Amino acid sequence: MIEAWSAADVRAAEEPLLAAGVPLMERASFALATQVLRDLRARRRSVRGARVALLVGAGNNGGDALHAGAYLARRGVAVTAVLVAERAHAAGLAALRAAGGRVEALHEAPERLGGVAGDVARSDVVLDGLLGIGARGALRGLAADLVRVLDAGPRPWVVAVDLPSGIGVDDGTVPGPVLRADRTVTFGAAKPGLLLPPAAHLVGELTVVDIGLALRAEPAVRRLEPADVGRAWPVPGPGDHKYTRGVVGVVAGTSTYPGAAVLAASAAVRAGAGMVRYVGPPAVGQAVLAVRPEVVTAPGRVQAWALGSGVPVGFGTAQAGRDEGQHRRARTALAEAAGRPGSPVERTVPAVVDAGGLDLLEPTSPPWFVLTPHAGELAALLRRRGEDVEREAVEAEPVRWARRARELTGATVLLKGSVTVVAGMDGTYAQADAPAWLATAGSGDVLAGVLGAMLAARSADVVGRPALSAEVASATALMHGLAWRRAGQGGPVAALEIAGAVPAVVADLLPRG
Numbered sequence: 001m002i003e004a005w006s007a008a009d010v011r012a013a014e015e016p017l018l019a020a021g022v023p024l025m026e027r028a029s030f031a032l033a034t035q036v037l038r039d040l041r042a043r044r045r046s047v048r049g050a051r052v053a054l055l056v057g058a059g060n061n062g063g064d065a066l067h068a069g070a071y072l073a074r075r076g077v078a079v080t081a082v083l084v085a086e087r088a089h090a091a092g093l094a095a096l097r098a099a100g101g102r103v104e105a106l107h108e109a110p111e112r113l114g115g116v117a118g119d120v121a122r123s124d125v126v127l128d129g130l131l132g133i134g135a136r137g138a139l140r141g142l143a144a145d146l147v148r149v150l151d152a153g154p155r156p157w158v159v160a161v162d163l164p165s166g167i168g169v170d171d172g173t174v175p176g177p178v179l180r181a182d183r184t185v186t187f188g189a190a191k192p193g194l195l196l197p198p199a200a201h202l203v204g205e206l207t208v209v210d211i212g213l214a215l216r217a218e219p220a221v222r223r224l225e226p227a228d229v230g231r232a233w234p235v236p237g238p239g240d241h242k243y244t245r246g247v248v249g250v251v252a253g254t255s256t257y258p259g260a261a262v263l264a265a266s267a268a269v270r271a272g273a274g275m276v277r278y279v280g281p282p283a284v285g286q287a288v289l290a291v292r293p294e295v296v297t298a299p300g301r302v303q304a305w306a307l308g309s310g311v312p313v314g315f316g317t318a319q320a321g322r323d324e325g326q327h328r329r330a331r332t333a334l335a336e337a338a339g340r341p342g343s344p345v346e347r348t349v350p351a352v353v354d355a356g357g358l359d360l361l362e363p364t365s366p367p368w369f370v371l372t373p374h375a376g377e378l379a380a381l382l383r384r385r386g387e388d389v390e391r392e393a394v395e396a397e398p399v400r401w402a403r404r405a406r407e408l409t410g411a412t413v414l415l416k417g418s419v420t421v422v423a424g425m426d427g428t429y430a431q432a433d434a435p436a437w438l439a440t441a442g443s444g445d446v447l448a449g450v451l452g453a454m455l456a457a458r459s460a461d462v463v464g465r466p467a468l469s470a471e472v473a474s475a476t477a478l479m480h481g482l483a484w485r486r487a488g489q490g491g492p493v494a495a496l497e498i499a500g501a502v503p504a505v506v507a508d509l510l511p512r513g
């Protein structure tokens with residue numbers, strides 16, 4: 001698992017160490033220089049004579065870049081520091097000069113911007129040390145101009161120091177120009193903005209350097225890795241039978257959209273549900289059975305619901321008239337799963353609420369409901385609860401709006417996208433496992449089915465400890481990406497094939513022995 005802490009938590013952890021004279025910047029810059037040497041060796045035959053440009057802002061982030069530059073200069077690298085602010089880290093600057101590095105004071109001659117940017121672009125590696133965790137708002141002034149010019153030209157190999165300068169450190173927003181990094185070397189711990197969209201797309205490969213910080217607060221954002229999924233995946237024991245493994249009730253599809261039912265039910269079967277009950281129009285049930293004869297269409301108890309995929313939005317509209325009762329079935333399931341008055345207590349179970357199901361929610365839901373909207377569906381859900389927000393705003397600030405939807409609905413919210421954000425009761429997850437190939441019709445239905453199986457397997461745990469829903473949802477998003485990797489071999493993939501790849505991925509991930 002990768003855990004990220006806010007800028008304030010990182011500063012709080014640094015303070016006692018700095019007061020005790022622990023050389024944090026030396027540790028950070030040495031690790032940074034070592035990584036740059038590795039990159040240089042990978043990219044050219046000899047480190048000696050390589051050219052490295054440092055983009056240096058006013059603060060300690062620039063200090064890290066300057067100290068790393070001094071180290072590189074002593075290894076025979078031709079280092080040029082480009083200063084964009086009146087102030088620059090004094091000790092770092094002195095160290096670079098003493099090591100033979102060159103300094104280009106661009107702030108004293110801003111008319112040289114074009115020429116300097118051209119030199120920077122021809123470097124073997126560029127270190128972006130303009131801003132670190134002290135960033136406030138979008139990159140401004142000469143720093144912003146320099147990044148704009150560099151962005152428009154040929155791209156050198158960029159290593160971001162601590163984080164790509166100008167991203168929202170704690171919220172992952174991209175309020176202005178940011179130089180996209182090929183690698184980010186971050187110090188002490190990852191920062192939320194490195195994991196959250198849209199900034200996460202500018203980070204490149206993430207290297208976290210241990211500089212000895214003891215972070216005591218809860219991480220602000222977590223990202224699961226494959227080993228975490230392996231540990232969390234439900235594995236049946238000798239005493240299990242199909243009912244203890246978890247029965248998933250699928251209320252999905254209509255005769256207009258039967259495919260969603262096939263995909264969600266198939267995915268639940270493939271993810272290892274003890275049983276899948278399909279609930280819907282008989283003709284759609286036949287389509288499901290034709291693909292997955294394991295599915296049961298008789299009514300009965302379930303341990304989790306997956307509902308709403310392929311069910312049209314717009315209850316009470318002309319469209320809803322053609323839904324053949326799916327809205328009614330979904331509403332009944334939602335009421336039971338939430339434990340609404342009049343529902344049998346034992347039917348309080350987790351539910352995945354997807355697509356048209358989002359339209360059917362009561363004003364508030366229990367936290368063991370996992371809503372799975374994409375950005376457009378989330379905007380619509382928020383608008384129904386009084387927020388003035390469009391899809392574009394959700395895409396610009398996904399974590400903000402996912403958390404807002406969690407507050408307003410009470411449910412756990414999984415916001416789908418190229419980075420999937422999960423806002424849960426006790427924390428936020430961000431999974432970046434989905435290549436754009438996954439954006440194919442039906443892929444979300446598969447996610448809903450797999451998540452239904454995961455929640456059914458841990459039904460009592462999730463209702464008893466609803467904070468678990470977010471972790472289970474994140475593990476499912478990760479599994480979805482891994483299944484694509486297996487099925488698509490790096491290329492396009494059909495949604496049903498994603499479901500088909502789940503068993504092999506699970507087998508690979510389970511701890512051996």
Ligand SMILES: NC(=O)C1=CN([C@@H]2O[C@H](COP(=O)(O)OP(=O)(O)OC[C@H]3O[C@@H](n4cnc5c(N)ncnc54)[C@H](O)[C@@H]3O)[C@@H](O)[C@H]2O)[C@@H](O)CC1
Nearest residue numbers: 024025059060061131132133134135136137138139140162
């Ligand atoms: N405290 C320490 O000893 C350590 C700090 N480290 C480095 O120090 C960084 C934090 O240093 P600072 O607190 O000095 O902060 P920054 O280096 O992020 O710089 C902040 C300064 O940049 C300017 N600035 C802020 N927002 C701006 C904007 N939008 N556009 C243009 N200029 C802007 C302001 O003058 C502000 O004082 C970390 O990210 C990390 O790289 C590491 O060396 C680890 C140890």
Ligand SMILES: Nc1ncnc2c1ncn2[C@@H]1O[C@H](COP(=O)(O)OP(=O)(O)O)[C@@H](O)[C@H]1O
Nearest residue numbers: 416417418434435436438439441442443444445
């Ligand atoms: N640009 C993208 N890159 C990677 N994955 C994406 C991208 N866009 C969407 N996805 C993923 O594809 C799936 C699409 O789901 P959804 O929008 O519900 O489609 P559908 O309803 O057709 O199944 C989600 O899992 C989402 O995270």
Ligand SMILES: [K+]
Nearest residue numbers: 128131161163
């Ligand atoms: K930086």
